[in-house]
Amino acid sequence: MKKIICMLLCLVLCVGLFAACGEKQPAPSPTATPTVSTPPSGPTELEYYDELSLYILDKVAIIDAFNPGAQSTANGIYGHMLYDTLVYCNLDNEYVPCLATEWSSEDNKTFNFKLREGVKYHNGETFTADDIAFTIDKAKDAPGTHIYDRFNQVESYEIVNEYEINLTLRSVNVDFIFDISQPIAPILNREAYENDPEKGPWVGTGPFYLDKLVPNDSLTLVAFEDYWGEKPLCKKFVMRHIAEETARLIMLENDEFTFCDIGSVYIPQFENNPKFVIYSYVMNNLNYIAFNMRKPITGDKNFRMAVAHTIDREAILDIALDGYGEIAETGALWGYKTAYKNMDLPLIERDLDKAKEYLEKSIYNGETIEITASLPHTINSAQVIMAQLSEIGINTELNRLDAPSMASATAYDNNDTDIVVGSGAWTPMASSCRSFLTPGHNSNKAVYDNPEIVQLIEEAAATSDGPDREALYYRIQEILADDIPYLGTFHMALYIGAQKGAGGAAYFPTNYHDYALAYRIKNPQ
């Protein structure tokens, strides 16, 4: 009897082991461009669900654009719904009038804005130029916030009348309109803020008002009847953070979420289910290997070339994200859809013989190279990179850190790690290269300090769009491809599962998705 039980248990164990060796589904290609779906038009009137729900990646404990503790990607998502910006930047990177109906600048330093009349805040106040003045003044006192980054560049303002204002920047910035078109640069109401410091920051002019905030859990938004623009297609919109991935996907399955991000492991399961539609896009962010240019070994170009010839990006992407992403396209660090991308700079191909040659020429002599990573997918990437580097005899050790420790350990002034495997946020604007390439910025994980690059970035920021600007940014990328302080690895793809008949969201590569016109059709075909 005992033998039979033992044999049965062994059989179960073997079946379990073989089941785990099942073939992996190939990763489908994400949509290369950001997507937005509009409700289908037809002769019959469509019926929409009154309530929609969305999973948000970041916990929201408090809503206050001026509080450094309240900054995350979620600001951009609820920002589209609660607030308006002066200008709206659509998925084609075109500027559309929003709170400002017209704007102009002769020198890209002083900007004139003519404002929309009759716009109401959620508290009933009327929007005027004074609210812009209030927002700028308050933002300048709030370092550590997104709104500070946008408005601190304003040196002074002049209120021409209630519906016209001039803003003068500290220095020329061709991309200023883009900066203030992002949902993390909302225009807030002075009255609301001064009367109620807790709930005043919730008040905007957006298509929804905030009805309820459960800290670190959910936000309940209700359609604002007096909204000046296109009215929402639902009456209530709930955003909720669910920490555990399995729980949130069960909620999507059970129709407790209308929209929910799907992790790479679960994508095939939802793609083959007719109850759902999948929206996907490639993020602008670029995952990279940053060499500490201040340290002797990683500062040695031969060593960097050896690493460049060793890494296999496909393998890194396969392990880090099950293949759901796009391999870096060029030999320079640049965002996926960032402007002025120089496609003529090829990636350095994997060639172990060349890698060994470069390694021999380098000053590397068997030392242990510290690789620092923080996010789960960057830790996975780092582990693959370590295995690949061991093929040419580079010894490495992994230093896993949580986000604050990572920020502290790799801050520009005290970055002592050899290599950072990280992920960098790129906007569609080429000027976003500044934070990775200029001294003093904490995103500059390579501790890269090249005066020529700094000068080129300054020149490009002051040059209007056109061939001259393109030449400057192309030159920056050429220098980067030659110096290789960074090696781009892959762009992450994001997949959002939605109930069948749900759509209307605009998925921006910056991750500030716009759900203001999201909908869900009843009885979709």
Place this chain on the structure above:
Amino acid sequence: MLRYSAMRLLLFIPIIICVTFIIFALMDLAPGTIVDTMITEEMTEEDIEFLRSKYDLDKPMIVRYGKYLGNLLRGDLGSSQITGLTVWSQFSERWPNTMWLSLFSLMFGVALAIPAGILAAKYAGTIWDNITTAIAMLGLSMPNFWLGLMLLTVFSLKLKIFPAAYDGTWRSFVLPVVANGFAMIASITRQTRSSILDVSRQDYLRTARAKGVPERQVTTRHKLGNAWIPIITQIGMMLGVTLGGSAVIETVYSWPGVGYLMVEAISRRDTTMACGCVILTATAYSLVLLLVDLVYAAIDPRIRSAYARGKKRRVKA
């Protein structure tokens, strides 16, 4: 008894001072600060210095600790450095959720574990004992989060009986209570079994049986009556621990409890919030242990009389 309770309450003061110092020192030693969680791409070194000074990070740890302790002595637990909301308001909002989860988990655990423990002891060495031992081992060796996910998959995804996340209704209590209570079942069952087996070998039970006391009365009055002390200690300890919040269960079920709040505070280096939460949970834990001591006296006349003798001696002196 009153004097004893008062002494125990006074002991809270050094405990809390030690606890706050330890957590303050640990938060200070951990790499990264609250400012590191706030750095944006455009921030300059000047801006970072401004924030460091705003959060007193330019001052030595002992100065910050002294300031915190001064506020604490005035009854001010401070405000979260992240949200600006008071520690008390955030804690008191979440505390009832954690308390109910703990109490229901304990009730669930005790209701199943004590009969199972008695059964195992009564039929020690038989199939019943083996079955309860197997269940207890399963409960002890099964990680909380795994059981939590399995329950979610079966009862929420497949059967659609219970919600996957907290929604404020009684239905959202069931799965976290079962997941949390299952580990308790295991340890309380084992404790009950071994306590009863220990007591079973005592002479007074043989005497009781020799006097013709019915077996049921022997079990409930003599065996259980004397076996309660270690079981109650175990239950008290478990209640104390779960009142501090179960970060794992709270994360799996999106349960808005204290454990999750504390983990969030630590991961964002929010020292005031982390310290405040630790103080409040340490107080709750100490109170539970005091309550356990008082329950000993209520159920065991020997302990009761020991307290009384202590009181008389002090009166004579």
